[in-house]
Amino acid sequence: MRLVIKVYVVYSYLSMNKTKTVIYLDNNATTPPHERVLEKTFEWLKLWGNPSSIHGHGRGPKNLMREARRKISEMIVASNPLEVIFTSCGSESNNLVIRGTFDYFYKTNPKKNVLICSAIEHPSVIKTMKALEPRGAEVKIIPVSRSGEIDLAVYENMLNDKVALVSVMSASNESGVIFPIKKLAKIARQKEILFHTDAVQALGKIPLGVTHWDVDFASFAGHKVYALRGCGVVYAKRGTILESLITGGGQERGRRCGTENLLAIAALAEMSVEVKSVEAKKNKMEALRDYMENRILSEISDVEIIAQTAKRLPNTSCLIVSGVSGETLLMNLDLKNFSVSTGSACSAGNPEPSAALLAMGISHAEAQSSLRLSLGWNTTKEEIDLFVDALKDVVVRLRKIAQMRELENTL
Ligand SMILES: Cc1ncc(COP(=O)(O)O)c(C=O)c1O
Structure with missing residues (x-):
C-alpha cells in the first residue's frame, strides 16, 4: 500500500500542468515596482x-x-x-x-x-x-x-x-x-x-x-x-x-x-x-476577491474564510482548507506557478502556525491549514479562474493522498 501512495505522489507531481507565467497572489508580502x-x-x-x-x-x-x-x-x-x-x-x-x-x-x-x-x-x-x-x-x-x-x-x-x-x-x-x-x-x-x-x-x-x-x-x-x-x-x-x-x-x-x-x-x-485614486482600485480588487471566494466556497468543500463577515481589505482572503497543510498547499501551488502565502511573509520558513491567527481563537490545526491570498491592482479575472482551478485540483489530490494514508494506517 505504501508503494501505491508513493507512486501516486510521484505521478501527481509529474502530471501537473505548468502554466507559462507565474501568477502572483502574494501582494501583501510585497508588490512589483510600478x-x-x-x-x-x-x-x-x-x-x-x-x-x-x-x-x-x-x-x-x-x-x-x-x-x-x-x-x-x-x-x-x-x-x-x-x-x-x-x-x-x-x-x-x-x-x-x-x-x-x-x-x-x-x-x-x-x-x-x-x-x-x-x-x-x-x-x-x-x-x-x-x-x-x-x-x-x-x-x-x-x-x-x-x-x-x-x-x-x-x-x-x-x-x-x-x-x-x-x-x-x-x-x-x-x-x-x-x-x-x-x-x-x-x-x-x-x-x-x-x-x-x-x-x-x-x-x-x-x-x-x-x-x-x-x-x-x-x-x-x-x-x-x-x-x-x-x-x-x-x-x-x-x-x-x-x-x-x-x-x-x-x-x-x-x-x-x-x-x-x-x-x-x-x-x-x-x-x-x-x-x-485608490477607490477605483479598491472596487476592482474587491469584486475579484469576492468572485474568487464565491468560486472557492461553492467548488471546494470544507473551506472557511477567516473573518469573512468583518470589514476587510478588498484584496485579502485568508482560507482554512480543512484536512490539508497550508505549507503543502503552498508548495504544490508553487509547482503550478502560483505564488501565495501561508501567513505573513515575515514568518515564512517558520513551521509554527501564525501567532496572529491563534490570537483570534483559531485552533493550531486550523491555522496550519491556512492559505493567504492577496490580490494586486492588476490581478485579472483570468488569473483568478486559473488559480481557483489549480487550487481545486491540488486540494482534491492532497485530500485523496491523506485518505489513502489513513486507510493504510487502519490496515
Ligand atoms: C502590517 C505590517 N506591518 C509591518 C510590516 C513590516 O514591513 P516591512 O516588511 O517593510 O518591514 C508588514 C510586512 O508585511 C506588515 O504587513
Whole structure:
C-alpha cells in the first residue's frame, strides 16, 4: 500500500500542468515596482549627491526629497510635510514609534510605562513592545475575536494614566481585517494617550488619511504600494516627540539620523497619484476577491474564510482548507506557478502556525491549514479562474493522498 501512495505522489507531481507565467497572489508580502518607477529609476539614480550637502551636488537631491515629502504628506493626508519622517521599512517605522515614545517617557515620566497593542499586530509591533519589558515596560494586549472584532468597552477599560502608547494596525496583513482606527484613536485621545496605527497594509488598498483618523503616529512602507524596498515612513503629528533610534548627523530633524534612501523615497512619491485614486482600485480588487471566494466556497468543500463577515481589505482572503497543510498547499501551488502565502511573509520558513491567527481563537490545526491570498491592482479575472482551478485540483489530490494514508494506517 505504501508503494501505491508513493507512486501516486510521484505521478501527481509529474502530471501537473505548468502554466507559462507565474501568477502572483502574494501582494501583501510585497508588490512589483510600478512601470513608472522602473522608467524613472535611472533618472533618480543620477541625482546621487547627498541631500544634506549644501553645494551644487546636494541641491538636486534636496529638491527631489522636498518634493517627495510634500507628495507623500498629501498622499497620507497629513497637514504638513514636516510630519513625514523617512525610515528604511515598515518594521523600522514601527520600531521608531514604539521605542522612540517609550524612551521619551522613560526619561521624562517613567511612571508612563504601559504599552498596549492588539493581539494580531505584526511582529515588528508586538516583539518590539515585549523587547522593552526588561527596561520596565508593561505590555498589555487587546483581545481580537474570531470574527476580527475589538470590544471597545474592554479596550477603554485598559486605558489609564500609566499608558504611554496604544498601537493598533489599520488592517491585518493576514486576515485583512480593518480596525476602526478613528474610534480607537478618539478614545485614547480623550484619555490623553498617544495613539499609533501600523498602516503598512492599508495604504494603496483603502482610502485613508492620518488627519481624518486623528492619530499621533502612523507607519507605512513603499514596497507595499508598487514603489521600491528601502523606504518606510513614520507620520508623526506636529508637536509629538520621538527619541531617535539612530544617533548621528541629525537628518529628518534629528528623529531618524542617517543619509536618506532618495531612490526609494522618490519611488514612493511617484506612487502617490496612484494611491490617491485608490477607490477605483479598491472596487476592482474587491469584486475579484469576492468572485474568487464565491468560486472557492461553492467548488471546494470544507473551506472557511477567516473573518469573512468583518470589514476587510478588498484584496485579502485568508482560507482554512480543512484536512490539508497550508505549507503543502503552498508548495504544490508553487509547482503550478502560483505564488501565495501561508501567513505573513515575515514568518515564512517558520513551521509554527501564525501567532496572529491563534490570537483570534483559531485552533493550531486550523491555522496550519491556512492559505493567504492577496490580490494586486492588476490581478485579472483570468488569473483568478486559473488559480481557483489549480487550487481545486491540488486540494482534491492532497485530500485523496491523506485518505489513502489513513486507510493504510487502519490496515
Ligand atoms: C502590517 C505590517 N506591518 C509591518 C510590516 C513590516 O514591513 P516591512 O516588511 O517593510 O518591514 C508588514 C510586512 O508585511 C506588515 O504587513
